[in-house]
Amino acid sequence: MTVSLTLDGVSASYGKTRVLEDLSLEVGAGELVSLLGASGCGKTTTLRLVAGFLAPDAGRIRLGDRDLTRLPAHARDIGLVFQTYALFPHLTVLDNVGFGLKQRGLGRAARRAKAGEMVERVGLSGFADRYPANLSGGQRQRVALARALVIDPPLLMFDEPLSNLDAKLRVDMRVEIRRLQRANGTTALYVTHDQEEAFSISDRVAIMDRGRIMQLDAPEVLYSRPANAFVADFVGFDTLLPMRAVAEAGDAVRVRMEGGATLDLPRSDWTVPAQDFLFAARADGLLVAREGAGIPARLGLRTYLGRAYQYRCETPAGELIANGPLSQPMEPGETAVLIPNPEQCCLLPAET
Amino acid sequence: MRRRIHPALVGFAALVFLFLLGPLVIILGASLSNTTYLAFPPEGLTLRWFENAFEISAFRRTMVTSFSLATLGTLLSLAIGIPAAYAMARYRWHLPRFLGNVFVLPVLVPEIVLGFALMKSVATGLDTPIYTTLLVGHALLVLPYCVRVVGASLAQFDFSVEEAAVSLGCPRWRAFFTVVLPNIRGGVIAAFVLAFITSLNDVSISIFLTGPGVSTLPIQLLAHMEQFFDPTIASVSVLLMFVTVVVMALVERTLGLTFLAR
Amino acid sequence: MTDRRLAWALATPALLLVALFLGLPILSTFGTTFTTDEGVFATYEAFFTSRFRRAVLWRTMEVALITTAISVVIGFVTAWVVARAPRNVKSLLIVAAVFPLLTGVVVRSFAWLVILGRNGILNGFLEGIGVIEEPLSMLYTQGAVIVAMVYLFVPLMILTLVGVLDSIPEDLTDAAASLGATPVATFRQVVLPMAVPGLIVGAVLVFTGSFTSYATPQLLGGERQMMMGTFLHQRAMVTFDWVGASTIAAIMVVVTLSTVYAMSRLAQRLNPVAG
Structure with a gap:
């Protein structure tokens, strides 16, 4: 029973x-x-x-x-x-x-x-x-x-x-x-x-x-x-950025983060829960790339994780941790963008 | 939100503590009574019995003897007990195991037997002075406390600290006094206190070793009780309890009272 | 100097103290009991054939056993309450038990002289409330000696058992309850068996302590309630029969040491955990 x-x-x-x-x-x-x-x-x-x-x-x-x-x-x-x-x-x-x-x-x-x-x-x-x-x-x-x-x-x-x-x-x-x-x-x-x-x-x-x-x-x-x-x-989203939706940009919502940088989030991939919200990501969810639509960053220390490289990145919103592919190692001091992957990031209502 | 103990058990325990402390309160009350007999509750309050205790020369003399005996006996015992405890902790494997039991023999052999044997073989057999025999007897009586309590402290001590001091150029003997001793301070204090109190209150050994002109306070109290039954005895008892309070306060200040619980 | 020599050098003064002032005197005391003109065991024969001496030995055993039994029961219940009390109450209670323990035997026995005397507090109280008309003679009875001895040894028992009960983790009694054991079953099947070794240690301390006591039977028992300790003193210091006194001393040592030995064996057997 x-x-x-x-x-x-x-x-x-x-x-x-x-x-x-x-x-x-x-x-x-x-x-x-x-x-x-x-x-x-x-x-x-x-x-x-x-x-x-x-x-x-x-x-x-x-x-x-x-x-x-x-x-x-x-x-x-x-x-x-x-x-x-x-x-x-x-x-x-x-x-x-x-x-x-x-x-x-x-x-x-x-x-x-x-x-x-x-x-x-x-x-x-x-x-x-x-x-x-x-x-x-x-x-x-x-x-x-x-x-x-x-x-x-x-x-x-x-x-x-x-x-x-x-x-x-x-x-x-x-x-x-x-x-x-x-x-x-x-x-x-x-x-x-x-x-x-x-x-x-x-x-x-x-x-x-x-x-x-x-x-x-x-x-x-x-x-x-x-x-x-x-x-x-608790479950390991080490990037938690407060953001605000500021404008429409075609099929995307333009959001501004602390430090003034902006980012366009396509509506097809993202659902913005409120005007003020939190952007949550693991290192895996932020792809380090030379160019693209993402958060502008200057690369810092690089460490080797086996499946990827991990970088400490200086951004207008503070230091973020992001991963880059093994095929394209980048050097400290280079400028890059951090492209969020909708599958591995979350948008959470801001805490009151 | 904690679970409770059965009230009947709590009541029983309360009665036990009343039983433990009541008689001591009665002595305190009787010592303050303004009567020539022992009265409780006291009838009228006076301190004259305390004055009387100091006026009776036998009490004055034996107080001095008892305190000097307890102090010297304990120091003597520590002086030979600490090295022994150190040797047993540091060089366990060089010494036979039964040695630890040898040092606790003085508590295993009934005190009264020890007192009698010392009287027969040492005091009478060797005709040693009374005070000397008493001193030896008391040092022997408290040796187990010194070795055991200091030994327990040493068992907690990490001897690699001493080795570190030696490797830094400190001679062995100095390393003992500057590194080992400060770290076993608690044990030494505890041993001193336990030994001092034990010696101060001892009856069974002293009863055989006291003699003309030299006696200890507890023995003098016993003798006084057989002839007089006045509040002076109560006042001397209160003074002895006061010593206990001082000792406990001392332990509390240096080691914390939880130490006594162990 | 080798470590070995240093070790022996440090231990020697203490060893000498014990050997010279305990070993030799005790052995010589035992020796005198076997070397009388009447024969090797004559003094022991004399002791055990005398009805009076046998009575003293028996009385001492009886008093010590009763004292131990009462102290075990009182001590256990009290220790249980103390061990389970909130932290601050607990340290207060421990102080309340340590204080009498550190107060001398003479002082504590004297208190009972004041309480139990003919004009004592108990008689005064009983007369006051009209229970009795004539004061009772309570001093110099076996009861008086036992009460004072229980008073003497209960704190020791409490402190020993608080240590033991404290070392039983609360998880264990919780586990028993979770498996369906009622509080009584938990006590009988978990707490008691685990406390037995400590109970034995406490009981041995009380038994040997009361068996060899001197001041308490002297003050509260007097001549009428002669016990081994007071008997030894009387033989040695009043009648100066040192051979007789040595015999008593030897019997006391044999009884206490064999009790300690037997009980520690028993404690080992009842404590499978240590094995």
Whole structure:
């Protein structure tokens, strides 16, 4: 049975500091949603509220048709994987995995059988009688995962589960997590500060800042069509230029940027959202060329990226970063134009 | 938004702290009572029992003895304990492991047994002067604190810093005083404080080693209690508690009170 | 000078202090108990055949065990509350526990003399509210000694256990709850097993401390509640029976050291994590 998780107008505070402001979120049945953001953005608080380790000041938390808001943590039936793994150091791997089953009143034999099966499923067959202290980081992570999965919870939650592993293992484990979550069809909430991790395993990602969700969308949408400057900056648009539409120029809109330079954006490629707006681009989205319709620039330091050259460029609007083709290396000091590629740039409404 | 502890447990803990601090408050009250017997709550307030404590020469004498004993005994113990702790931290692999246990023997052997053995073998056997035996006994008593606490500090110390000083041309002995010692200051202060208080309050060793003309304050208090039961004892007790307060304040200023929690 | 020699040179003064003023005196004390004219184990036979001496040993064990049991319970509950208290309250409570610990044994025992005495505060209070008409004699009873000893050792127990409980990460109790463990189950299946090694350390400190105490039984127990410590002192300094006193000393050392040894073995066995 898969159910959805609903947070409805949840607010929370530590003492006088508000950490969550009227947050609403729905994780669909069988869906994996990540909460992504820098530390202090409220993602872990959200998870702890759902787990029942914190109580909200306002709002409701529902899992399917069960209202969790006032339920104590131990009655919520949620599988949770901790950043620190939180394995019980005094119990063997098998007993760690069996802990939740014991709380559910399973007899010793049934418990050992079921826990043993799960230990096998996460690939730790030979380690059932070991203590956590004698396991590697990756093995501990698997035990934590097995322990959360074996109780067959309607909701799985992960609190930065991979941040204590090395890079290679991190990639393997996230694939493993996604595989197991898919196989069980369990609804899941995943907290991380690692963008690549969140994008790679989630159905949808919520990018959070200062206790609010800035955008909740599929990774592809977030990556290419951020809804605001915060998200654009977060997903790596390193050029964010304020611009103003000043005139019509045939089939194009003429816009002026800071420093006075103007640029014509053809209507067929661009939709200007308002008179004042933000132009957002990654280095890949600004092509360095000798001539064309673009932002005039004087080239500075050139670095080699493997697939392209990257240039620091002096422009009337300040220093911008842009890429140029390997076939036409240009030297520092040359003048050039930076041509925006409509596929890889966004025009965002200006922030008020 | 934090989870709460059960109120019954909080109530119980409150009673425990009342139990821990109440008796000390009672002593403070009794020492101020304007009565010839120990009364609490005090009946009328006076400081005359504190005056009395200083007028009784036995108390005056033993206060001086106790403070000098605690100071000298602790310094002596630190003087030999710091090098030992340093050797064990710096040259672990050159020294047998049981050495660490040897230095804590004085807390493993019951104090009262140690006191008796010192009296029998040293004070009587070698006929050493009373004060000397007391000094040796107290230095021995506090040695475990000195070695252990300084040792814990040294365990945190990165000896490559000392090597850096030597590589810059500083002689070994000077590197110890200018580089190592300032970095383990906290441990040395803590060891001094713990050792000083332990020595100052000691009964079990001193009870065997005091003799005609030389006694310590706690032993004198015990003797006084057996004959008189007036607020003077309470006032001397308050003075001893005051020393504890001063010591704790000292620790707080230099190391922070969280240090005491460890 | 080689490192090895330097190491030994630095450690030697402290080693000498322990060897000359602890090792030799203790060994010579033990020696005298085996070298009497009556035979090798005569002094021990005499000790264990005397009903009075056996009673002293038994009483000391009993007092020490009861003191330990009460201190463990009181200390654990209090330490639990202290460990979970907000930071500023917590440091205040720790100071409140350290203060009595740093105050001398004589002063703290004296307080109970004032409280439990015939004209003491407790009798005064009970008479005042009309519970009793005649003052109770509470001093020089086993109860008085135990109360004062518990008073002496509870702070030690609290501080030891706060350290232990603090070292149990909150994530662990959270994890237990997320797996469906009620607070009681979490306590029994997670907190208690993890605190056992610390509990044992605390219990050993309290047991050996009360087993070998002198000032408290002297002041609150007197002749009637003679314990090993006061008995040793009486033999040595009042009747000048040094062989008898040495025998008592040897028995005390054997009991304390074997307790320490047995309990540290037990702590190791109950702590699979360390192994």
